[in-house]
Amino acid sequence: MAMQKKKTSMQEQKAEERINNFEEVPYGYTDEEALQEAKRCLQCKDEPCVDGCPVEVPIPDFIQAIIDGDVEKANQIIKSKNNLPAVCGRVCPQEEQCEAVCVMGNKFEPVAIGRLERYVADYNMQRGTDKSSKEEIEKNKIPELEGRKVAVIGAGPAGLTAAADLVRFGLEVTIFEALHDTGGVLSYGIPEFRMPKEIVDQEVEAIKELGVEIKLNVLVGKTITIDELFEEGYEAVFIGVGAGLPRFLGIPGENLNGVYSANEFLTRVNLMKAFKYPEYKTPVKVGNKVAVVGGGNVAMDAARTAKRLGSENVYIVYRRAAEQMPARSEEIEHAREEGIIFKLLNNPVEIHGDQGRVDKMECVEMELGEKDDSGRRRPIPIEGSNWMLDIDTAIIAIGTNPNPLLTKNTKDLATKSWGGIKVDDNQQTSREGVYAGGDVVTGAATVIKAMGAGKTAAKNIKEYLLNKSDK
Amino acid sequence: MYEVLAKEKLAPTIKKLTVKAPLIAEKTQPGNFIILRVDEKGERIPLTVADYDREKGSITIIFQEVGYSTKLLGKMEKGDQIRDIVGPLGHHIDMEGYEKVVLLGGGTGTALLYPKVKGFYEMGAEVISITGARTKNLIILEDDLRKFSDKLYIATDDGSYGHHGFVTDILKDLLEEETGIDLVVAIGPVPMMKAVADMTEEYGIETIVSLNAIMVDGTGMCGACRITVGGETKFTCVDGPSFDAHQVDFAELMNRLSFYTNEEEEIKDNAVKEEI
Numbered sequence: 001m002a003m004q005k006k007k008t009s010m011q012e013q014k015a016e017e018r019i020n021n022f023e024e025v026p027y028g029y030t031d032e033e034a035l036q037e038a039k040r041c042l043q044c045k046d047e048p049c050v051d052g053c054p055v056e057v058p059i060p061d062f063i064q065a066i067i068d069g070d071v072e073k074a075n076q077i078i079k080s081k082n083n084l085p086a087v088c089g090r091v092c093p094q095e096e097q098c099e100a101v102c103v104m105g106n107k108f109e110p111v112a113i114g115r116l117e118r119y120v121a122d123y124n125m126q127r128g129t130d131k132s133s134k135e136e137i138e139k140n141k142i143p144e145l146e147g148r149k150v151a152v153i154g155a156g157p158a159g160l161t162a163a164a165d166l167v168r169f170g171l172e173v174t175i176f177e178a179l180h181d182t183g184g185v186l187s188y189g190i191p192e193f194r195m196p197k198e199i200v201d202q203e204v205e206a207i208k209e210l211g212v213e214i215k216l217n218v219l220v221g222k223t224i225t226i227d228e229l230f231e232e233g234y235e236a237v238f239i240g241v242g243a244g245l246p247r248f249l250g251i252p253g254e255n256l257n258g259v260y261s262a263n264e265f266l267t268r269v270n271l272m273k274a275f276k277y278p279e280y281k282t283p284v285k286v287g288n289k290v291a292v293v294g295g296g297n298v299a300m301d302a303a304r305t306a307k308r309l310g311s312e313n314v315y316i317v318y319r320r321a322a323e324q325m326p327a328r329s330e331e332i333e334h335a336r337e338e339g340i341i342f343k344l345l346n347n348p349v350e351i352h353g354d355q356g357r358v359d360k361m362e363c364v365e366m367e368l369g370e371k372d373d374s375g376r377r378r379p380i381p382i383e384g385s386n387w388m389l390d391i392d393t394a395i396i397a398i399g400t401n402p403n404p405l406l407t408k409n410t411k412d413l414a415t416k417s418w419g420g421i422k423v424d425d426n427q428q429t430s431r432e433g434v435y436a437g438g439d440v441v442t443g444a445a446t447v448i449k450a451m452g453a454g455k456t457a458a459k460n461i462k463e464y465l466l467n468k469s470d471k
Numbered sequence: 472m473y474e475v476l477a478k479e480k481l482a483p484t485i486k487k488l489t490v491k492a493p494l495i496a497e498k499t500q501p502g503n504f505i506i507l508r509v510d511e512k513g514e515r516i517p518l519t520v521a522d523y524d525r526e527k528g529s530i531t532i533i534f535q536e537v538g539y540s541t542k543l544l545g546k547m548e549k550g551d552q553i554r555d556i557v558g559p560l561g562h563h564i565d566m567e568g569y570e571k572v573v574l575l576g577g578g579t580g581t582a583l584l585y586p587k588v589k590g591f592y593e594m595g596a597e598v599i600s601i602t603g604a605r606t607k608n609l610i611i612l613e614d615d616l617r618k619f620s621d622k623l624y625i626a627t628d629d630g631s632y633g634h635h636g637f638v639t640d641i642l643k644d645l646l647e648e649e650t651g652i653d654l655v656v657a658i659g660p661v662p663m664m665k666a667v668a669d670m671t672e673e674y675g676i677e678t679i680v681s682l683n684a685i686m687v688d689g690t691g692m693c694g695a696c697r698i699t700v701g702g703e704t705k706f707t708c709v710d711g712p713s714f715d716a717h718q719v720d721f722a723e724l725m726n727r728l729s730f731y732t733n734e735e736e737e738i739k740d741n742a743v744k745e746e747i
Contacts, residue, residue, distance in 0.1 A: 178690055180508055180515075180555040188692075217557040219690060223494050244692040248704065255697055255704060255723055257730040264693035272514070272687065280512045281539055282687070283734035356726035403691050405709060 005108040008037040010115055015337040019307050022192040022275050025334060029119040038066040040104060041111045048101040049113060054452030055161075057081045059098055059113055062120060075124040078117060079132050083164040083207055084157065084451065086125060086199045087186060089118025092448045093328050125202050131209055141170035142462070144469055150461060151176060151234040152212075153220045153406070156184020157447045158240030158438030160204065161454030162461075163212045166238075169462050173212045174234075178219040181271060184242055185439075186447070188271040189263070191301050193308070194331075197270075221409035226434065235468070236433045236461045239421060240454060243400040243439035249293065253351030254396070258287065258358035262294070262302045262397035269305050287392030288312045291361050293348055294397035295325035298444075300332060302395045303340045314340050315389065319347040319366050319379045343389065347381065351394055361389045402440045418443065427457035428464075435461055472552040473507075476529055481611040482604075484536045485579060486545045487521070493528030495520075495558045501566070501590035502681070502713055505530065505558030506689040509547070513554070514540045517686045517708070519583040520559060530558075533582030533611070539738045560689050561712045564679065566590050569654045571597040573645060575638045575667060577659025578604055583681055584658045585612050592619035599645065599652075600624070603638035603659075607631040639666045646674050653677065657716065661725045668716035678716035682707050682724060685731060698724050 010033070012018075012026040029037065041063040049059040058077055065074035078085045094100075094114035102110030124130040148171055152163045155177035167173045181187050183200040208214060218224060226237055246261035248254050265284065268274040272282035290306040292299050295318035306314045316335070318325060321344055325332060336342070345366045352360040365385035368377035402419045414422040414430035420443055421436040423429055429436050437453025439445055477489040495505060504519045522531035536545045547553065564587055572591045576584030581602045592598045600616045603626035610625060610632060617623050624641045625633030634641055638659075646652070655678040657667040664680040671678040684696035684707040696707035701718035705711065 178557060179688065180557070188688075217555050218494065219557055219560070222559060223498060223557070244690070246692070246694045248694070248697075255699060255727065257726060261694040264687055264695045267687055267693050273512075277734075278738055281738055282514045283731055283738070285731065285734065356729070405691055 003108070004036070004040055007109045007112040007115070008033050008040075010112075015334075015339070018193065019338050022308055024196055025193055028122050029115055031123075034066055034116060034119040037112050037116060038063045041067075042103055044103050048103065049098040049111075052098040052101040054097065054448050055082050055455050057098075057117070063111070063113075063116060066116065066120065071120055071123045072129050074120045075130060076133060076136070078120060079130075080136075081455075082451070083161055084203045084447075085117050086121035086203055087157070087195065088448055088451070089114050089116075089121055090195055090199075091186075091190060091446075093446055095328070095330075097448065122199075125199070130202065131206050137168060137210065140168050142466070143170070145462065145465055146170040147172055148465060149174070149234045150236045150238070150465075151229045152238045152240065154178075154184060154240040154242060154438075154440075155182040155204070155214055156240060156242050156438065156450065157186065158242070158440075158450035158454040159184070159238065160207055161451040162238045162240060162435075162437065162458045164207045164210055165455055165458035166461060167211045169458070171462075171465075175212060175214045176218040176220050176224070177214060177216050178241075179271065180216055182214060182216070188267045189298065189301070191266065191270055191305050192275070193304070194301065219405070221406035226406075226410045226413075226431075230433070235465055236435065238454070238457050238461065239406065239429070239434065239436040239440060240438045240450065241403065241406055241440050242450075243444045244403040245401045245419075246396070247399045247401060248396055249348060249398065251348060251350050253353055253358065256351055256353040256358045257356050258285070258353075258392055259351060259394045259396065262292070262298045262395050263400065265302055265395050266298070266305065269309070275305075275309065284309065285393075286311055289315075289391045290393040290395065291315045291317050291343075291348075291389055291391045292395045292397055293317045294399070295320065295327060296397065296399070297327045297331055299397035300327045300335045300340075302397050304335055304338055306393070306395070307338050307340065311393070315343050315391070316340055317343045317346050317348060317361065317363060317389070319345065320376065321345055321368060324376045345379065347379065348394075349386065352388075358391060358394055361391050361394060362386055363389055400439075400444050402443070426460040427453055428460060433464065472554060473556045475547050475549055475551045475553065476527075478547070478549050481533065482609045484545075485533065485582070485609070485611055486536065487531060487533045487582075488544070488547060489529050489531045490553060490556065491528060492530050492556050492558075495556065496523045496525050496528050496530050499523045499530060499559040500563035501586035502562060502564035503559035504561050504689075504712060505532070505556050506560060506686065507532075507544070507553055507557075508555040509540065509543045510554050513543065515555075515687060515689065516540050516544070517560070517683075517689055519586070519681070519712075521582050521585055522589075533579065533585075535579040538735045557689070561708060562710075564590070564656075564713050566594045566596075569594070569596045571599070571649075571651045572654045572656065573599045573601065573642065573652055574656045575601045575642060575659070575663075576603070576657075577638055577663040578609070579611075580659030580663075581611055581616070584656065585615055587656055587658075588616055589619045597621050599649070601626065601638045601641050603627065603633075605629065637663070637666075639663065639670065642667060642670060646670065646676075654679065655716075656680075661721055661728065664716065664719075665721040668719070668721070672717050679713050680716040680719060681713045682711055682719070683728070684708075684712075684724065685728060698727065
């Protein structure tokens, strides 16, 4: 049989249909498609894809299990390293990680590892076989750690991953979550059409089944402090509270009505389910002419959400060019298909209003100069090129910083100038027994990087507690 | 889940609920607020903690039934469970070092004022309280305020009780007559707080207002509650809710509060149809 050069394509909802609903865009592989794609894997001996994965999923092994027709085994293989496969299969930037180093990719398209991961996770979820095997869990418990307490702050990707690994070591793990729901950014940030909440809930359910306890509505730093957690007998703490503080542009008119942070807009729609208003009681007001400022995944999510809420003209206003956009190319492509209008090389300088409500965004055209610290060409305003974009809603999606609530209320926790928590290579903070990982350390990054940090932290918390008990 | 331990009707549309929330009760100080969600489909609503009992592990909230969510909350009875409560949120008011404090509450603002009245009184300051409402049966917490105030003044718009007029009329007289007032605290409708701020500015008296901005998460995540204070954008939830009255852009606050008015009316109309 001739080598299949391209990835087996995945069916998806047509753009003209999906802009009218919040259902997931790609349908996922069928059994036949998955098998066809799995057979493209070369089963390389040195497994570069595994090195490319921040949580080291044994990729060739799980793909082999698909080929062998044992999709349940494939799931157990993935779950040995990754407790959120249905999430990662959907939102990981595989093109920069495992798939970027896939040997197939040297000549052809790489193996669609992400799609296969999603297939395995969904297959097992649908059949109720997604839980890790009990024997496997019992076997891995470390007697010296059993019954000892560890606190995890934040039920997002970093916290959930750390908690799952810690509980597998035999520890007693409690997650403290500030919001009324689990998932962190997976619940409040990433929209339903990209990351169905039911999927997140099922993954969290599987983690709870491992023995992790989750306490909602506890804002550590306010409801309880880290010092008090230690007093209550927790021997170590992992901080995975993410980067929840929205950045604004700092230009005139930003406090007009109709100007949202992407966090507010997406939280209303996703966490509070405003897309089901008035059944759900939280409203979201969005007009017909929406400008989303920014070029990352969050900007694409906000723009595509506005489109689905019925906005006619939705613009992405981004100060650099298409090549510099941080969003995944898949997301940009989806946005284009859905009719999002890109106003690239434009930067907002003022938001104008009429009777308190935004009605125009004044932009200045930009050109690209020399490379800056980020390695991207620096955008420079073209003098006198100001123009007005007619809008009634603006959504600012230019990034987030860590929320200072926890760090400010925790003694001796060293932070960087922009608020991120300082950690060493082991994810340990300046305080003994306190570890941190994910966006609160790196600034807004990816789900999988946060998970990788959660894993590293869990491993080092284990070492720390073992050493501590030796003393 | 958080159990309702007691319920009291303070005025026709103003209710008081005492709710079991030990962790929050343990940490609350005057000026803090909570965010609650009555049920799975409900909004997250911010409410000031009116009182707390650390021993019983309970907090008290007082609210006016203005929209759908507060009406739904008003339906809660003793023994019912509130789905979510998070807190204490926001900064508490720093009460140290004041000798003579005037506190004004308008409407349900009085409920928010009460913990501060009590706090300043217990700190040993001379406390002058002024509470006002549209009419007599909307005056709330009179006895509680009296207990923790050296002087209590009452005003009603229609003259059915106390001074016929506004709380600000009384403040104006006090500013003329009294000496040594070193702090004024005003909580109520935006026009009232603005009027107080304008008045005390002339006398150069430090003034604190507590703002009721629109919020979603209440933890600094969304920025819905942002407001200009002293030319800088602040988040009411984490930087406030109390601010220096002379620095607050009240016109902007007023405008931002109006953004969801239509939706609130709409959902209230639906609620009427659903008989909630």
